[in-house]
Amino acid sequence: MNNLVNYSQILTGYVGSESFLRKIRDVVMRIKEKNPSAVYLCDPVLGDNGHFYVPESLIPIYQNEVLPLADITTPNNFELELLSGMKVTTEAEALTAMDILHQKGIPIVVLSSLDASGTDLASYVSLKDSKEGTRRVWKTIIPRLQGIFTGTGDLFAALFLGVYSKLGKQNLPRVLETTLSTMKVVLGRTKEKADQRKIPVAPGEKPKPSELQLVQSLDVILNPPSSCAAIEVNSGHLQKESGLLGYPSTYTPTRGEPWPKPQHVTKYGQLYMVVRPPVFRFETVRHTCDLVEDALKRYYLLISQHHSMLQSFRKDKVGNEEKAWKGTPNYAGYLDVLKVDLMAPCEAYPNENMDESYELKIDTPDLVGQGMLIASSNWGLLRGLETFSQLLYPTSDFAALQLNSTLLFDFPRFSYRSVLLDTSRHYLSKQVILENLEIMAMNKYNVFHWHIVDDQSFPYQSRVFPELSEKGAYHPYLHIYTQEDIAEIVEFARRRGIRVIPEFDTPGHVRSWGNAWTDFLTKCYNSHGKPDGTYGPINPLREDVYKKMKSLLQEIIQVFPDSYVHLGGDEVDFNCWKSNPEIQAYMQSQNLTDYGVLESSYMLEIMNIVKTLSRNTTYVVWQEVFDHGAGTINQDAVVSVWKSQGNLTAAGEELDLVTSSGYRAIFSSCWYLDYISTGRDWPKYYLCDPQNFNGTSRQKRLVIGGGAALWGEYVDSTNLTPRLWPRASAPAERLWSSQKVNNTQEASHRLEEHRCRLVQRGFNVQPPNGPSYCIVDWNARN
Incomplete structure (x- = not known):
């Protein structure tokens, strides 16, 4: 020891x-003896x-x-298990294991990563004050990076x-956020460098680990970005209501974002400019049509209703309307x-090549004191009107609406x-369904994927x-969608782009079809070669299957005007096909053993049928x-691409395979x-990105977008909307906004405003961020 x-x-x-x-233990003890305030971080590297x-x-x-000497310790998942003596696979187990380390006298325990969700990673920081008997825990969700x-x-x-x-102990959540935000950039640059080098790997060898681009990332290390958000975990342990650190538990909504x-x-x-709805109006320039006029009426009504609702909050409801803004600089x-x-x-009709770009000017240098919305297509006009409506927020006295002087140019990423x-x-x-189409338009979604049967x-x-519906629907006339219903839904959607x-x-996925068309499905057999009374997938050997499918698809193409039709093809259970003597004989005659080939043969025939019906139809x-x-x-x-929800690395590999084969992907x-x-x-x-996979720029251009999915096992009309929104707003922004828009901390405040806008x-x-409130309560409208 050099006595330093x-x-x-x-x-x-x-x-x-x-x-x-x-020896390290002894050195730390000497330093602590000389300087009791010295902070010791122990990274217990075990494996x-x-x-x-x-x-x-x-x-x-x-x-x-x-560890009893440490002020901070930073184990990984494996090391936390070894040091706590317990298995850690869930968040609850992680919190318990971290508390075991607290009991050794460590005030701050950091779990660097937990693979609990199977999709992303979570990092936790836990602070325990033994004197006060309090404990607070924060976590940050971080995307899994391939490499x-x-x-x-x-x-x-x-x-x-x-x-x-x-930053100190009083800003512990910020410490975690800043650490991970910096890590994200460094690892991203390291991966980018490795992708550029593309060092070949011999068969049987493992890829060599990439050297971190530390020197190249000095700029972000010295000036850390902010792209990760720490949220407080309700750990169930002792916790003061007032909060030990004074860290806000609510996210203040933005205004007009x-x-x-x-x-x-x-x-x-x-x-800023002030909008008085009683005198405000839209004025069309050049082209218009019924869709545009309908949209202008709809958005004027929204603005007027917003204003009327705010009047109930005013203290002085008569006179003085201008006092909140007149004379302010x-x-x-x-x-x-x-x-x-x-x-x-x-x-x-909206289509796959529609132009959704627009430009919005409010009191710009070339248009002082005026406003203009410019778009090349009616679809861009719809997106711009929605943005204009979202720029508006109440004046301080609720007498009118205001919006900031802004120049805005916008278009979708996908x-x-x-x-x-x-x-x-x-x-x-x-x-x-109509309600959710309205909310989709508020979030600039442009496709309703209707998994109808x-x-x-x-x-x-x-x-x-x-x-088919008489025998296959839950009820033959109460639980059906008539073609008039579908026409209304399609038209409602069309008017919103x-x-x-x-x-x-x-x-x-065709058991309900079999209620009317039993012979349409494959008859399943037991181990004794006898029919077991159940039915499996469509029988691909029957000629009448293709005749019926052609007639049905012809109707579907006429009822649904879009150029896309989704033909399915997922989760085909081959066991029934394998048990069926007719299909077994066919497979043997064709010298086939892979039933996936049989499925492909069926799907290829269905695709060809679609093309014979309409050359302009694209199948998904x-x-x-x-x-x-x-x-x-x-x-x-x-x-x-939908599989591997618990393993985004595998999902990325699938995207790589699909796009490298020249196919477009969703x-x-x-x-x-x-x-x-x-x-x-x-x-x-929010942090998941469709282009986060190993592939060339050409491959990534083949990813035309993506979408949120809400399957209906536990969802019906009573709970669909609150379960879906505003959670679906997160992928909406990922699919529309720039790839650089990925700061969850910043987005949290905008999402609070957006949720209140929806209410x-x-x-x-539902609330997106925990304890919060909106000026207009949902019950006030119902």
Whole structure:
């Protein structure tokens, strides 16, 4: 020891022997004796993913001799298990294990990563004050990054201690946020460098870990970004209501910030204009049509209702309307007219190539004291009107509405942005479907993926085959969608720039079809070669199957005007096919053993039928169709990647395979919103990106978008809207806004405002961030 004991921070990491670990114990004790306020962070490096880096004999030395000296410890999941003596696979287990380490006298325990959800990782920091008897825990959701890196644990510990030394214990959540935000950039740059090098790996060898780009990332280490948000966990342990750290438990809503976030926004200082709904009007320039006029009336009504609702909050309801803004230096005047400039004639139906861009000017240098919305298409005009409505917020006295002087240019990142609703497992009322189309428009979704039939029921009423709904629906006339219902839904969606894409999933998921068409399905046999009374997927050997499918698809193409139709093809159970003597004989005659080939043959025939009916129709299929027949399905098919919700690395590999084969792809693996959890779960959906996979720029351009899915096992008309929203707003922004818009801390405040906006418009949607309130309560509208 060189007697240099006047240290303020101590950091220890990898130690390979018992004697050296005990020497470190002695050094720390001497430094602490000289400077009791010195902060000691112990990174107990033992191993990872079930593998030891050091002798197991070091575990009791850490437990009994080293950790009691630490102020902070940063174990990974494996190390926490070893040091606490318990298995850690869930958040509850992690909190218990971290408390075991607290009991050794460590005030701050940090779990660097927990793979509890199977999709993303979670990092936790736990603070325990033994004197006060309180404990608080925060966590941050971090996206899983594909790659092999060396030194991540060392970097995490060093960054955490460095940030902690600046911010201190009173800002512990910020310490975790800043540490992980910096890690995210460093690892991202490391991965980008590794992707550029693309070092070949010989068969049987493991890829070499990538060296961290630390020197190249000095800029972010010195000036950390903010792209991760720490949220407080209700651990169930002792906790003061007032809060030990004074860290806010609510997110203050923004004012006049649109969702999704526009691509380019310029605000002119604190200048603002005032909108008085009784005198405000839209004024069309150049082109218009019934769709545009309908939208202008709809948005004028929304603005007027917003204003009327606010009048009940006013203290002085008569006179003095101008006192809140007249004479203030930032007041730029009244906006009584918004000019709406549609630069081309209207298109009839939203489509895959529609232009949704728009420009919005409010009191800009070239348009002082005026407002103008400019778009090349009626679809862009609709998006711009929604943004304009979201820019408005109440004046301080609730007498009028105001909006900031702004120049805004906006367009979507992806052309395909969908919400899937399942009307088979539970029937959804037409009103609930229309309500969710309205909310989709507020979030700039442009595709309603209607999973209309499935095993459980067949609510689509076919005029060609009425027996399908008569025998397959839950009720033959109460729980069906007539073609008049569908026409109303399609028209409602059209007027909001939303495409309606139906899904009729075959050859699996067809039990409800069999109620009318028993011979349509495959008869299953038991081990004795006798029919067991059950039926499986469609029997692909029957000629009448294809005749009926052709007639039904012809009707579907006529009823649903969109150029896309979803043909399904997922989760086909081959066991019934394997048991059926007729199919067994066919497989033997064709020298086939892979039943996936049989499924591909069926799907190829269905695709060809669609093309004979309409050359302008594009078919979408689930990824299994590609997996079982990548070389046989038509190149113009769109492949929907949905599997591996618990393993986004595998989902990324699937995207790589699909796009490298030249197919367009839709991504939804991380946006299955029927998987519910307590607490604030939207950030994990927000941080998931459809282009986060190993692939060329050309491949990533083949990912045309993605969508949120709400399957209907536990959802019906009573709970669909609050379960879906505003959670589905997270993927909406990911699919619309710039890829650089990924700061959950910043988004939290905008999402609070957006949720209140939804409530103010009459929608029963759940809080996104914990304790909060909206000026307009939902019950006030109902």
